[in-house]
Amino acid sequence: MDRVYNFAPGPSMLPLPVLEKVQKDLLCYGSTGMSVMEMSHRSRMYLDIFEKTVADLREVMGIPEGYKVMFLQGGATAMFSAVPLNLMDGGKADYVDSGNFAHNALVEAQKYGEVVVAGSSREDGYSYIPDYTLSPDAKYVHITTNNTIYGTRWDHIPETNGVPLVADMSSNILSEVYDVSKFGVIYAGAQKNVAPAGVVILVIREDLLGHELPITPKVMSFKKMADADSMLNTPNCFGIYVAGLTFQWIKAQGGVAALEKVNIEKAKLLYDFLDESRLFKGTARAKDRSRMNVTFVTGDAEKDAAFVKAAAAQGLVNLKGHRIVGGMRASIYNAMPIEGVQALVAFMKDFEARNK
Amino acid sequence: MDRVYNFAPGPSMLPLPVLEKVQKDLLCYGSTGMSVMEMSHRSRMYLDIFEKTVADLREVMGIPEGYKVMFLQGGATAMFSAVPLNLMDGGKADYVDSGNFAHNALVEAQKYGEVVVAGSSREDGYSYIPDYTLSPDAKYVHITTNNTIYGTRWDHIPETNGVPLVADMSSNILSEVYDVSKFGVIYAGAQKNVAPAGVVILVIREDLLGHELPITPKVMSFKKMADADSMLNTPNCFGIYVAGLTFQWIKAQGGVAALEKVNIEKAKLLYDFLDESRLFKGTARAKDRSRMNVTFVTGDAEKDAAFVKAAAAQGLVNLKGHRIVGGMRASIYNAMPIEGVQALVAFMKDFEARNK
Numbered sequence: 001m002d003r004v005y006n007f008a009p010g011p012s013m014l015p016l017p018v019l020e021k022v023q024k025d026l027l028c029y030g031s032t033g034m035s036v037m038e039m040s041h042r043s044r045m046y047l048d049i050f051e052k053t054v055a056d057l058r059e060v061m062g063i064p065e066g067y068k069v070m071f072l073q074g075g076a077t078a079m080f081s082a083v084p085l086n087l088m089d090g091g092k093a094d095y096v097d098s099g100n101f102a103h104n105a106l107v108e109a110q111k112y113g114e115v116v117v118a119g120s121s122r123e124d125g126y127s128y129i130p131d132y133t134l135s136p137d138a139k140y141v142h143i144t145t146n147n148t149i150y151g152t153r154w155d156h157i158p159e160t161n162g163v164p165l166v167a168d169m170s171s172n173i174l175s176e177v178y179d180v181s182k183f184g185v186i187y188a189g190a191q192k193n194v195a196p197a198g199v200v201i202l203v204i205r206e207d208l209l210g211h212e213l214p215i216t217p218k219v220m221s222f223k224k225m226a227d228a229d230s231m232l233n234t235p236n237c238f239g240i241y242v243a244g245l246t247f248q249w250i251k252a253q254g255g256v257a258a259l260e261k262v263n264i265e266k267a268k269l270l271y272d273f274l275d276e277s278r279l280f281k282g283t284a285r286a287k288d289r290s291r292m293n294v295t296f297v298t299g300d301a302e303k304d305a306a307f308v309k310a311a312a313a314q315g316l317v318n319l320k321g322h323r324i325v326g327g328m329r330a331s332i333y334n335a336m337p338i339e340g341v342q343a344l345v346a347f348m349k350d351f352e353a354r355n356k
Numbered sequence: 357m358d359r360v361y362n363f364a365p366g367p368s369m370l371p372l373p374v375l376e377k378v379q380k381d382l383l384c385y386g387s388t389g390m391s392v393m394e395m396s397h398r399s400r401m402y403l404d405i406f407e408k409t410v411a412d413l414r415e416v417m418g419i420p421e422g423y424k425v426m427f428l429q430g431g432a433t434a435m436f437s438a439v440p441l442n443l444m445d446g447g448k449a450d451y452v453d454s455g456n457f458a459h460n461a462l463v464e465a466q467k468y469g470e471v472v473v474a475g476s477s478r479e480d481g482y483s484y485i486p487d488y489t490l491s492p493d494a495k496y497v498h499i500t501t502n503n504t505i506y507g508t509r510w511d512h513i514p515e516t517n518g519v520p521l522v523a524d525m526s527s528n529i530l531s532e533v534y535d536v537s538k539f540g541v542i543y544a545g546a547q548k549n550v551a552p553a554g555v556v557i558l559v560i561r562e563d564l565l566g567h568e569l570p571i572t573p574k575v576m577s578f579k580k581m582a583d584a585d586s587m588l589n590t591p592n593c594f595g596i597y598v599a600g601l602t603f604q605w606i607k608a609q610g611g612v613a614a615l616e617k618v619n620i621e622k623a624k625l626l627y628d629f630l631d632e633s634r635l636f637k638g639t640a641r642a643k644d645r646s647r648m649n650v651t652f653v654t655g656d657a658e659k660d661a662a663f664v665k666a667a668a669a670q671g672l673v674n675l676k677g678h679r680i681v682g683g684m685r686a687s688i689y690n691a692m693p694i695e696g697v698q699a700l701v702a703f704m705k706d707f708e709a710r711n712k
Contacts, residue, residue, distance in 0.1 A: 004389030008396040011593060019383050019391055026379035027372075033360030033671065035375055037552035037598070040364040040674060073429040073554060074575045077589035081573030108574055191590055196393035198429060198554045198592030215571050217437030218464055219430045233433035234547055236554030236592060237367060242393070315389065318396060 005340035008318035009148050009293060010171065010192035013335040018245040036241045041234050053244030060250045063180050063203055070202040070230045071240045073219070075189040076101060076170045079200060080108040082220040083142065083166055083185065088113035089211045091139040094163075099126045099147030100324065105168065106142070112213060125325075126150040128285035132158070140164045140184060146172035148192075149322040151295030151329065152288040157182050164208055172292050173201065174250060175334055176260040184208050190239065192292070193333045194246050199239035250334070259334050266332050266341045267291040273345050279352040283325065297327030304328060307351055316344050361696035364674035365504050365649060366527065366548035369691040374601040392597045397590050409600030416606045419536050419559055426558040426586045427596045429575070431545040432457060432526045435556060436464040438576040439498065439522055439541065444469035445567045447495040450519075455482045455503030456680065461524065462498070468569060481681075482506040484641035488514065496520040496540060502528035504548075505678040507651030507685065508644040513538050520564060528648050529557065530606060531690055532616040540564050548648070549689045551599035554592045606690070615690050622688050622697045623647040629701050635708040639681065653683030660684060663707055672700050
């Protein structure tokens with residue numbers, strides 16, 4: 001087996017010890033005589049896995065009492081509908097338009113209530129986190145803590161003065177310490193920092209449950225899903241199991257705070273090089289740079305393509321930027337070891353030397 | 357490794373060769389240097405898997421031109437909302453109420469339009485497939501081809517005289533040959549006959565696309581999902597991959613027709629014994645007996661519990677019936693080998709002899 005450094009934006013690398021454990025138990029989990037994929041979601045053996053997964057997420061994320069944790073399906077895109085369906089409640093909501101997914105979220109919300117664009121960097125190609133003005137009477141404020149395509153990150157949590165803060169954390173959940181008590185709702189597709197695609201994590205303050213519009217599809221009702229403990233329908237049992245293994249791996253690394261330190265170091269390696277390079281240059285405003293997705297260009301599309309191709313030949317794969325931004329993007333989630341980033345920087349230096 | 361015979365109703369047994377292949381390639385798929393779980397859904401390597409999976413499903417199910425195949429999330433429960441959202445179109449729909457999931461489907465559809473209960477066996481504990489009268493002006497007719505909880509199966513396809521027929525095939529898809537051209541929509545949660553939970557198969561006649569209500573959540577729009585080839589959001593890539601391996605396994609078994617023969621034989625082994633037993637008795641009307649879920653009782657709840665426990669000790673697990681019906685249920689999907697059914701019948705005979 002010759003594994004590559006996979007810089008894909010999601011689905012993306014998983015920790016090798018997680019994959020090894022999945023492989024080992026694939027035909028027979030413990031003494032159950034079956035694969036986790038074959039377990040009834042109502043069976044005690046599966047509920048043990050599920051309950052430990054919830055407890056471990058609560059622990060690594062520091063989720064206080066009074067919040068419900070759920071594992072649903074449909075990714076952030078399903079949550080773009082579910083959030084307004086459950087929280088808009090005949091009122092209006094503030095959305096900060098900081099990237100493509102932030103924009104998709106607000107367009108979808110317009111189906112279910114009044115959306116106020118509280119701030120936007122759309123006209124500037126989303127290269128920074130915009131300033132914003134919040135409505136005191138909004139039902140909620142929606143932000144996207146990390147913008148995968150543009151490589152930007154909120155460097156603060158907005159003060160909403162009591163209005164529930166809803167955050168799409170799909171691309172940076174568990175990569176840095178957040179004070180969960182500042183949020184009303186946190187959701188995240190799992191396919192970047194947690195598990196294979198097909199699981200979405202939902203953390204919601206319990207007083208926000210029970211306000212859904214009557215047209216809400218059953219599987220999108222946060223209240224019904226909370227009451228059924230994520231099992232109103234058959235959940236993605238296997239994906240949740242892998243998520244649980246990742247949470248155990250995070251604990252073994254020293255928790256989210258320890259990973260955050262490494263993530264800062266990994267990002268610094270790349271940004272420091274970009275700032276001194278005469279060939280490559282970062283595309284995001286320095287203050288708002290993402291620690292998860294590092295976007296950069298040479299300014300020459302042909303050279304960009306040559307770089308991506310040459311890097312892949314060295315086992316540094318999926319460095320092509322999103323089609324909207326072009327250039328390159330290195331996604332360096334929790335599972336990307338610092339050695340992968342070091343190898344990338346070394347290759348970039350070498351490429352630059354060869355392309356003066 | 358000591359694998360059991362797992363009679364769970366879903367998630368349930370997967371073919372052992374499928375699990376073995378998943379295990380072998382878990383850390384590194386082919387020469388890609390990564391797990392399928394880590395692949396970008398937009399990458400060529402994953403699209404190759406996805407496209408082969410679609411083509412193989414078309415082949416094993418005999419899906420004609422003019423139908424679109426999709427792999428979505430949220431299971432049948434999500435489809436209970438999505439079907440009326442996409443097809444009701446301001447009109448009414450006929451639902452045949454033949455079981456618990458059939459009933460859940462019609463209750464959900466009432467949110468989005470007028471539902472006509474075209475027939476029901478609810479008052480008789482759903483122990484048979486009811487007679488029905490269809491409305492000539494319905495937008496569609498909804499049936500559940502196999503009722504997992506009650507162990508019943510439609511023995512014919514209703515004549516709808518041009519009204520699109522929508523079928524929930526969650527618990528018997530690919531277990532018998534269906535003429536797909538008789539249906540407008542077929543959907544099925546994958547966790548019984550196909551793959552781990554978290555994938556729902558949708559087969560839809562293309563002229564039925566594009567009629568969704570404006571309130572339809574984006575991930576539930578059949579048209580948008582068809583246009584995006586199931587990738588409007590990140591799909592459950594890994595679950596779809598396992599589904600693809602199952603389709604290859606089905607081909608290796610000789611296709612659905614060959615599996616149907618074995619399934620008839622497996623079911624007959626159990627029903628023949630039930631009909632001659634003086635201890636056990638089947639609960640479904642003989643004409644409507646399911647080939648996938650065989651429900652039976654002793655008539656004595658304590659004896660039922662003792663049987664389930666003793667069977668589990670012999671490696672015959674998950675035989676407890678659904679809490680609504682009580683008693684026992686043996687789910688014998690495609691992946692249950694005939695040896696498992698033979699072992700169960702032998703154990704039942706033995707149990708009967710010991711409990712005269």
